[in-house]
Structures are given as structure tokens and as C-alpha cells.
Amino acid sequence: MLSNLVKKLFPSRDVLGIDIGNYAVKIVCFTEEKKVLRLRDWGYIPLAIKPDTTPEEKKAIISQEIKTYVKKRGLQARYAAASISGNAVIVRYVKLPKLTKKELDLTIGVEAEPFIPFDIKDVALTYSILNDSLEEGEPKMDTVLVAAKREAVQDKIDMISGAGLDPLVIDVDSFALESLYDLIGPKGETGSVLILNIGQKVTNLSIVAQGVTRVVRDIFIAGSTLDKAIVKALKCTPEAADGFKKTRPLLVGDEDKEAAIESFDRDGIAVSKAASAVLRDLYTEVSRSIDFYLSQGVEHSISKILLSGGLSNMGNITKFLSAEFKVPVEVINPLAFLPEVPKNMPRDVLPSLAVAAGLALRRMKDWE
Numbered sequence: 001m002l003s004n005l006v007k008k009l010f011p012s013r014d015v016l017g018i019d020i021g022n023y024a025v026k027i028v029c030f031t032e033e034k035k036v037l038r039l040r041d042w043g044y045i046p047l048a049i050k051p052d053t054t055p056e057e058k059k060a061i062i063s064q065e066i067k068t069y070v071k072k073r074g075l076q077a078r079y080a081a082a083s084i085s086g087n088a089v090i091v092r093y094v095k096l097p098k099l100t101k102k103e104l105d106l107t108i109g110v111e112a113e114p115f116i117p118f119d120i121k122d123v124a125l126t127y128s129i130l131n132d133s134l135e136e137g138e139p140k141m142d143t144v145l146v147a148a149k150r151e152a153v154q155d156k157i158d159m160i161s162g163a164g165l166d167p168l169v170i171d172v173d174s175f176a177l178e179s180l181y182d183l184i185g186p187k188g189e190t191g192s193v194l195i196l197n198i199g200q201k202v203t204n205l206s207i208v209a210q211g212v213t214r215v216v217r218d219i220f221i222a223g224s225t226l227d228k229a230i231v232k233a234l235k236c237t238p239e240a241a242d243g244f245k246k247t248r249p250l251l252v253g254d255e256d257k258e259a260a261i262e263s264f265d266r267d268g269i270a271v272s273k274a275a276s277a278v279l280r281d282l283y284t285e286v287s288r289s290i291d292f293y294l295s296q297g298v299e300h301s302i303s304k305i306l307l308s309g310g311l312s313n314m315g316n317i318t319k320f321l322s323a324e325f326k327v328p329v330e331v332i333n334p335l336a337f338l339p340e341v342p343k344n345m346p347r348d349v350l351p352s353l354a355v356a357a358g359l360a361l362r363r364m365k366d367w368e
Contacts, residue, residue: 014040015168016080017176017360018066019353020159023047023200023223023310025065028334028356029077039338040077042356043069044349059155063162070163080165081359085173086202088152090116090123091144091216098132098139116147123147130212144213146172169362173197174206174216176358177308181208183337183361191303192293195332196286197354198311200224204355205286207293209300215293221282223311229274234267244271246348249315250279252323256316275314283324308332308354334358 019026027043045065049058070077092115096104104111108127113120130142153170160167177195185193190210197204200223207215223245230241248271251257260268290302305327307318312331322329333350334357335341 013079014077015360015362016070016075016077016165017356017358017362018080018082018160019173019176019356019359020062020082020156021047021199021201024352025062025069026353026356027066027069028353028360029075030357030360037338038340039335039342041073041075042342042345042353043073044352045069055155059159059162062159066159066163066165070165078166079168080160080163081169081171081176081362082156082160082167083171083173083176083355083359084148084152084156085204085218086220087218089146089148089172089218090118091146091172091174092116093130093142093144093214095133095135095140096143098141101129104129104141112145112147115145118147118149120147122150124150124153148172169359171359171362172216173204173218173355174213176355177204177206178208178213178358179361180332180334180354180358181306182211184332184334185211190300192298192300194286194290194302194305196305196307196309196312198222198282198307198309200310203282203309205289207289207302209298214296214298215289217289219282219285221278221285223309225281226275226278226311229278230271233270233274245275245311245314248272250275250317250320252316252319276320279317279320280324283321286325302327305329306332308334308351310352312351313348 014029014031017028024047025045029040030037031040047062047065049061094115096111099107104127108125109120112125116123126146128144130144133140133142148170156170157167177197181193181195192207192209195206195208203219203222205215205217205219206213226245227238227241230236230244231238234241234244244267248268251260251269251272294301305321305325307329311317318329318331331351332354334354335350
């Protein structure tokens with residue numbers, strides 16, 4: 001009885017990282033024991049929401065799923081961090097006149113308006129100063145601006161609040177991945193790393209150099225794009241396409257292709273052909289962002305690509321993308337920094353937890 005009272009009076013300061021996707025809700029919670037982070041809990045909750053579900057009904061369903069999970073797992077955490085991406089958020093790296101933080105706080109709306117393609121009144125706006133610089137002899141500040149549509153932010157707040165949790169921060173998917181990479185990336189790394197979080201509706205792209213995200217972009221080529229390509233190629237249902245995506249690998253190299261032909265695996269050949277076309281489209285879009293990054297006169301090219309998200313589980317995807325980009329490609333293990341990982345953690349779930357893990361790393365000091 002006393003322990004329950006203590007938990008109510010002094011709730012856990014651990015933060016639930018909640019990644020609310022179109023395909024599933026992913027939850028990660030870390031706890032700190034003797035200054036060592038450990039995994040307190042994790043969850044992967046598939047969503048089966050009908051296409052004709054209204055936005056309000058969808059929010060209620062997701063809130064209930066989160067609430068049920070938290071209750072079932074007996075989690076005492078009160079606080080949660082969520083994130084947004086896609087058309088609802090714009091990230092811009094710009095040079096602004098040299099100002100004090102107080103001056104910029106007062107004028108950020110005016111300074112940011114030329115760079116934001118939304119009505120400035122309809123967005124929640126924040127910024128971070130990266131460093132000071134000079135432009136034509138004038139003192140400037142290299143600044144990252146983040147503008148999120150208030151409606152999208154409120155939707156996430158409503159879903160978290162509806163689950164009985166306090167939403168302490170609404171982050172951006174790409175910045176959550178940066179928080180994660182701070183822990184799992186090699187220390188003192190001098191090169192630039194490209195992170196691709198390939199979700200169901202959108203692929204989050206981040207280029208991280210010396211621990212700072214330098215390019216952020218959302219690309220609308222993702223898991224659902226591949227599903228549609230497989231449906232068209234095999235004339236099957238979306239459910240069947242999802243199954244093919246999970247069980248048929250990309251055929252990379254002559255040996256893979258010859259083996260598929262010899263075994264008369266027509267479905268496997270068709271899936272690989274459809275997936276290869278979609279991934280080459282993704283490669284084209286990602287290459288544009290890399291070219292933009294390199295055009296800024298940076299010293300380091302991309303040395304490595306890290307994949308996360310559901311589609312990163314597709315067989316041979318790292319081999320395929322490595323051949324396209326001509327750099328090493330590997331799948332993120334978002335729990336690689338922990339002393340141990342639960343034995344019941346499915347390997348195919350791990351890459352999908354990357355954003356949630358990054359969100360869960362937002363400790364209480366972020367708001368103190």
C-alpha cells in the first residue's frame with residue numbers, strides 16, 4: 001500500500017517515447033539505474049484502422065491502444081514524448097542576422113517568415129542556433145528553424161493526453177533519430193552519416209555530421225509505395241502484398257536471380273522487380289539531398305548509411321542500397337548501447353523502434 005502511495009505522489013521521471021505511425025504505435029521506455037540506462041519496457045502495437053475512420057475516431061482509437069498498453073504493462077511513467085514528420089513540419093537551415101537570444105525570441109516570427117511556406121500564424125515555431133558565422137563581412141548565425149502546423153501538433157498532444165499521459169515534447173522524427181545516434185554512433189566520428197527511417201507513408205532523411213543534423217527531409221516514397229507496386233505487379237490484395245514484402249528478398253546479383261529462376265519463384269521475381277524500381281526512385285530522391293549537402297562546401301562526403309523503420313527488414317535491402325550508393329549500408333539496432341537486450345525482442349521489430357527510442361532518451365532535464 002505504501003509503495004503504491006509513493007508512486008502516486010512521486011511518479012517515475014522516465015519518459016515514454018511514443019512513435020505514432022500509420023502502421024503501428026511503437027513505445028520505448030528507458031530507466032536509469034546507477035547512472036546506467038536500461039530498457040524498462042517496449043511495445044509494438046499494430047493499428048488496424050479502417051480507411052473510412054474519421055480523424056477524431058482515429059485519435060480515440062490510438063489513445064485507447066496506448067492507454068491499454070500502459071495499464072497492461074503496469075507502467076508508472078506519467079510523461080511522454082511524441083514526434084511529427086511529413087507535410088506537417090518544415091525544417092530549414094538558414095543564416096540570420098547576429099542577435100541575442102532575447103532579441104531573436106522577440107523577432108523569430110518576422111525573421112522566419114520568408115523561409116516558411118505556411119501562414120506563420122498557423123504554425124508552432126522554434127529554433128536552435130548552431131554557430132556564429134560571417135557573410136560578406138557581416139556577423140550571422142547559422143540557425144535551424146522548425147515550423148510545425150499547430151493542428152498536427154495538437155493532434156499528437158490530444159492522443160497522448162487521451163491516453164492519460166502528460167505530453168512533455170512534440171519532437172521531429174529526424175531529430176529523435178539524431179538523439180539516438182548520439183548514443184549508438186562511434187565517438188569522435190569525423191565523417192557524415194545518412195540516416196533513412198523508412199516508414200509506411202514517409203521516409204525520414206537525416207544527414208548528421210559531427211553530432212549535428214545538417215540536412216532534414218521527408219520523402220514520400222516508403223512502405224506503402226512498395227505495397228502499391230506489388231499489388232500492381234502481382235494483382236494481389238494489399239494484405240498479400242504486405243506479406244510478400246516481408247518474405248521475399250530483393251534479388252541482388254546473378255546468383256540470387258538464377259536461384260529464383262531455377263526454383264520457378266515467379267512471385268519472388270516479381271516482388272524483387274517491383275521493390276527494385278521503388279528503391280531506385282528512393283535512391284534518386286536521396287541522391288538529390290546528398291548533392292545539396294555536398295554543394296554547401298562541406299569537407300566530408302557520406303561515409304555510411306543507416307536504415308531504420310519497417311522496410312529496413314526486407315531481405316537484401318542493405319546489399320541493394322550499398323550497391324546503388326557505393327557506401328556501406330547497415331540496419332540500426334536502436335538498443336545497441338544497452339548492457340543487455342530482452343531475449344523476447346523480435347529482431348524484425350528492433351529497427352522500427354528507432355524513433356521511439358530517440359524520443360525516450362529525452363530525459364526530464366530537457367524541460368527543467
